[in-house]
Amino acid sequence: MKTAENFCAERSPSGRISWIPALLVIFLMVCAWIGDDWGLPGPARSLLYNPNGEAASYLESAGSLMSQDLAVKRQRGSSAILPVEDRASTVARLYRRFALYSHHPDEGRAFIGFANMAPAGWDFNPRTFQYGGLFYYPLGAWYWGLDRLGICRLVSDTSFYLAHPEEMGTLLRWGRIYAALWAVLAIPALWGLGRLLWGERGALALAVLWSLHPAVQDQIHVLKPHLPATVFVVLSLFMAIRYSQAGRVRDLAASSLSAGLASGMSTVVSPAWLIPLVAAFWTPMGWTSRMVRVAASVLALAAVFFLCNPYLLTSLEVWRHEMETHRATTGPFPAPWGVYATFLRDVLPGWYGWVLLAPTAVGLWALRRRPWRLCVILPLVGAALFYLYVNRSRIYERGNLRFVISFLPLVIVLCVEGLREWVRRHRRGGIAAIAACAAALALSSWAILDCCRQDVGEGSTRLAAARWVNAHLAPGDLEVPLGGEPWDLPPFAFMRHLFLPDGTERTTPADHHFVICNHELNGPPPGWRLVRSWEPRFGVLGQIFYPRFMSYAQVPVALYRRESR
Secondary structure, eight states, X not given: OOOGGGTTTSOOSTTSSTTHXXXXXXXXXXXXXXXXXXXXXXXXXXXHHSGGGTTHHXXXXXXXXXXXXXXXXXXXXXXXXXXXXXXXXXXXXXXXXHHHOOSSTTTHHHHHXXXXXXXXXXXXXXXXXXXXXXXXHHHHHHHHHHHHTTSSOOOSOTTHHHHOHHHHHHHHXXXXXXXXXXXXXXXXXXXXXXXXXXXXXXXXXXXXXXXXXXXXXXXXXXXXXXHHHHHHHXXXXXXXXXXXXXXXXXXXXXXXXXXXXXXXXXXXXXXXXXXXXXXXXXXXXXXXXXXXXXXXXXXXXXXXXXXXXXXXXXXXXXXXXXXXXXXXXXXXXXXXXXXHHHIXXXXXXXXXXXXXXXXXXXXXXXXXXXXXXXXXXXXHHHHHHHHHHHHHOOSOOTTGGGGTGGGHHHXXXXXXXXXXXXXXXXXXXXXHHHHHHHHHHHHHHHHHHHHHHHTSGGGOHHHHHHHHHHHHOOTTOEEXXXXXXXXXXXXXXXXXXXXXXXXXXOOXXXXXXXXXXXXXXXXXXXXXXXXXXXXOOOOHHHHHHXXXXXXXXXXXXXXXXXXXX
């Protein structure tokens, strides 16, 4: 029998657990299949917001407005949303969103980038750069291949999808499969990192905790670049640690290449540049050689980034506009110290999980047993990423974990280090801690998967609310803020029930009686009382372990009525 000191510390006999990565790959793909069609546009939704085809004229107007938007954006070289000029265009854009967008607010961004391109004229400028070219161009090739196989339909006239929302749903569904395949690629990368640090048992712990984490389970159901970027973050960390051990230039070059590819996939992941730079700076050698390698790493990172985003330098005004828009939602930089305290006290436990925080803290302390360079690289990079993240995303709402999902493996490395320390000191207690972490993550992940499963068809909170509104409210009795989105607003028959003021202000007129919204995010309007709510259905364990504000599937919906005066 292996002693406690050897657990997670020595390599197992070759082949004994080599089949585990393949099993985890199968596990992730099965999880990605559960509820992979959640919240998609299609017949179930369109029959509610457009019964009997009563919105045909608005959908036609939406197609015309969409063509005008694209033409103006290409002429300006901008991806900025054009201003709404009148009530008719406001209603048309409302129908357009529900015909084309899913229940996740960011999945449409990929198709906005594709729509801004003009491949027939060899114009592949997405005119938006939060998602990188390494995300857009391989994804476009993926769709091109699916179109050739007859699995989905690519049509240059985007108004086609207004008339056939189910085709848009097919594109989104296969895009989610594309993102899930990248999550699968992270398994061998994590396995290699775990073997480098601890041997095969440590690799097993790292890969299993990653596969079970609810943030991963959420993101394999979403078309976004953050999981694809994670693969390159793990590779960069792997090569940086190898470089810190042996000082080989080729390892630093590989780490820089991987970090550059990560930021080329999503500019949100640009802090990954810290990984090779910190490794280059902290590896002992002469100061001249050290700074030369740091400078060479910076040049390599920049070269790879701009190769992935060839249009960025010619569209700096677009990039500036996107950065200003983001800063307007996050506040001044740096954040007040109270913001960090709020994050640590209220946000991090809900996203990362209380059960993982203790072993992660122990792992940070246990790094003192590691070579000093590793002790510096991991905490320093982690502290810098934490600082950048808190300053970047100060509005802690549903889904904001996407800004750090690519760096989740770095945190799980610390968690595994802590679990290894517990096993080394108290074998039974350490194994119990490993089981507790795995069980808590599995239950949280099942709650996420259950929400995705419920958000399809009859069980969806949004669709159930829309059916109730269509059946019980009188025409013109319902008010929502202008610019309602599918992730916040049920798809009820807008032309039948919705009151829209002529202006563009978000007001609720006194002569209307009902307002509907996502109460968990927006809260009840002042002077209104709750009439009815639609909540996700959980068992006891689901209610305990569901990670709040992580998934957009099955968000609560509420209907309020104005208090009598």
